[in-house]
Amino acid sequence: MSSKKKDLGVTPLSEDVSAWYNEIVFKAELADRGPAKGTMVIRPYGYTMWEILQRELDQRFKDTGHVNAYFPLFIPESYLHREADHVEGFSPELAVVTHAGGKELDEPLVVRPTSETVIGEMYSRWISSYRDLPVLINAWNNVVRWELRPRIFLRTTEFLWQEGHTAHANEADAMAETLQMLDVYAEFASTVAAIPMVEGEKTPGERFAGAVRTYTIEGMMRDGKALQSGTSHYLGTNFAKAFDITYTDENNAVQPVHTTSWGMSTRMIGAVILAHGDDQGLVLPPRMAPIQIVIIPIGRDEGGAAALDKAEELANELKAAGVRVHVDSRDASPGFKFNDWELKGVPLRAELGPRDLEAGHVLVAHRVGELDDKGRPVKEQIPFAEFVERVPTMLDAYHQFLLDRADAFREENTSVVDEWGAFADQVSTGFALAFHCGRPECEDDIKAETSATPRCIPTHGEDADGTCIRCDTPSAYGKRIIFGRAY
RNA sequence: CGGGCUGUGGCGCAGUUUGGUAGCGCACUGCGUUUGGGACGCAGGGGUCGCCGGUUCAAAUCCGGCCAGCCCGACCA
Known part of the structure; x- marks a missing residue:
């Protein structure tokens, strides 16, 4: 395995x-x-x-x-x-x-x-x-x-x-x-x-x-x-x-x-x-995703054909509602397709098989979200009648979820530091908010020691005074500036 | 541009030490069986071993040069 x-x-x-x-x-x-x-x-x-x-x-x-x-x-x-x-x-x-x-x-x-x-x-x-x-x-x-x-x-x-x-x-x-x-x-x-x-x-x-x-x-x-x-x-x-x-x-x-x-x-x-992104592959924000939801018809013979028909019908309705949707009718196993679209970061996946057809719903899973006890995405049953109306709402909620997650991640990895040792540690994993003297030679020195550079003097930073994290001379910017390693 | 590592079917790798007619997994093609979390069987196709030169009866393997990619630095949207 x-x-x-x-x-x-x-x-x-x-x-x-x-x-x-x-x-x-x-x-x-x-x-x-x-x-x-x-x-x-x-x-x-x-x-x-x-x-x-x-x-x-x-x-x-x-x-x-x-x-x-x-x-x-x-x-x-x-x-x-x-x-x-x-x-x-x-x-x-x-x-x-x-x-x-x-x-x-x-x-x-x-x-x-x-x-x-x-x-x-x-x-x-x-x-x-x-x-x-x-x-x-x-x-x-x-x-x-x-x-x-x-x-x-x-x-x-x-x-x-x-x-x-x-x-x-x-x-x-x-x-x-x-x-x-x-x-x-x-x-x-x-x-x-x-x-x-x-x-x-x-x-x-x-x-x-x-x-x-x-x-x-x-x-x-x-x-x-x-x-x-x-x-x-x-x-x-x-x-x-x-x-x-x-x-x-x-x-x-x-x-x-x-x-x-x-x-x-x-x-x-x-x-x-x-x-x-995560270990499974891309994670695309819905408003930039080429495909916002992929529908995977399941089953073969009559059951499979009926699932495909229904999938295409739902896809056409979604398209009319302005959703970027794709029906994956490739001749491959469902498991393969799930993994494939997860790698490609598609925000939502809808499964539609004979059992769902019978019950009148699709199963919808989010690319990133709650997991079941097998570590797989939780699948929500959504009746056909509500599906087309709910997808845009789900996409918006998922957008917000990704934004909040990114925001929380940044918060967790941003710290105020006033000591050189703490500074060096902080920039190895995230952003450091620190005072700086403003001298280019001092920036170079910091870069040589830690590979971190000043990213910016944040517009929304609070006014504060202090001395340079590196050389102890007075701060040049009237506020803390952000340091980090950069791509 | 400096320092380190790597180049072998599309992808991932073995083979290089000790030269001897190139192999595996995945992918691909055909047929059949399969389809709710990476299906299976059978039969196939595909590689001048990064490039150029040298040594040798013989080079993926040894030697020299070059090129490309990756990682770490310097430069940067």
């Missing part, structure tokens, strides 16, 4: 998170490795999650007044050099095209690692008056950053994302935009992905190359590590000055615009995998 289970299953998450993550990505058919180093193929099951994320986020962008556009993949190399910090930050990971059309190019083209520079160039052409502001544009695209240590979804050489780029008349408007979009990300993560996020500002050492202030949402994964899941930057007038993006104000004075940029990527899929 155990050896059989081992052959068929995956390395338990509780045993080895890295091995579990790699196996689950392949076995659940989310993605595969591409032939070139660091590239990934997103398979239909994984891509459907991306499509759902896109739809949900895009709606939120539109609701907050943004419009979509597309900017080019290739950027003249010189553009990157116009903003000093920006090049410095990105040049180590640029892919550069030097030859094309059978000859060497006059000027190399970089494959965009992000689009601040091309967009800056275009905004300088489009903006001339305060009447043109704000400009609120988002782009869905792919970017390339030459990563030394790729991991599917978490860090790939090419990844999909959206990058919002806005231009405003003054700092206050741009800052309001920056913080608004951070809230959009946090709300999305909680409402759709069932992941509670800590919102906060990055310390100077962790700031985006070229930004004045960088904000982040940080989620806690099942192993207590942090994952930066979305970022929003106030770029000040740095790019306005580098690309001459200016406007004439009401008093006929020429002013630089204040810009922002904000992004969420396919890494968010990795966050969903790592925030909810």
Whole structure:
């Protein structure tokens, strides 16, 4: 049994998170490795999650007044050099095209690692008056950053994302935009992905190359590590000055615009995998699940055929009610299918066999929930007449359950610490709330000793004063900041 | 890019020490029996042993180089 289970299953998450993550990505058919180093193929099951994320986020962008556009993949190399910090930050990971059309190019083209520079160039052409502001544009695209240590979804050489780029008349408007979009990300993560996020500002050492202030949402994964899941930057007038993006104000004075940029990527899929998964495989939050409920008809011959008919009838009604449902009519045993869909993280499973047909109900089990004395999910009998109406309610309740569970997990693994020894222990399993002096060298020292980094200065943290957890000099932030190991 | 480990049918592995005509489990194909927690029987198909070169009568096995993957660091959405 155990050896059989081992052959068929995956390395338990509780045993080895890295091995579990790699196996689950392949076995659940989310993605595969591409032939070139660091590239990934997103398979239909994984891509459907991306499509759902896109739809949900895009709606939120539109609701907050943004419009979509597309900017080019290739950027003249010189553009990157116009903003000093920006090049410095990105040049180590640029892919550069030097030859094309059978000859060497006059000027190399970089494959965009992000689009601040091309967009800056275009905004300088489009903006001339305060009447043109704000400009609120988002782009869905792919970017390339030459990563030394790729991991599917978490860090790939090419990844999909959206990058919002806005231009405003003054700092206050741009800052309001920056913080608004951070809230959009946090709300999305909680409402759709069932992941509670800590919102906060990055310390100077962790700031985006070229930004004045960088904000982040940080989620806690099942192993207590942090994952930066979305970022929003106030770029000040740095790019306005580098690309001459200016406007004439009401008093006929020429002013630089204040810009922002904000992004969420396919890494968010990795966050969903790592925030909810368990030893049996994926656990998908219902609002991101490609399949929200799978119906498994049981039995063969007449009984089986009748079960299949009824399953399809119920599935059609669920579809009409807006539920993503799948009927598994494969020629495989029920037990195999149960395990298969559990591996794939489908939130609800309905079983429907001759006995249920007779009794007029289906048996519904939750992917994560109460277990019976055999350690199997409790199955609830739901009469046919109530089924279609109850599924959406059950999905909502299950969403809430996963969110609460993730929230409780984060609470349990977050502690206030004021002593160095306790700090080192705490960051090995979760988040530490501690005072810090704010010096980048001290951050480096902490990282060298514990592999933990400052994740953020939490927006909702309480005001407090103290001395640095590492070097005892006064705290720089007026509150405790969050440290943790990160993906 | 540094340090460690690993490359053998789709997946997981044995075989490498001591060179001698490539094997197991799962998956796959066909037929039959099965179907309420990873079914069974019979019959099949599939591998230039990561790549290149060397030693040898003979290389998965020994030697050199390269490539890829994983883990730990540095970089990062």
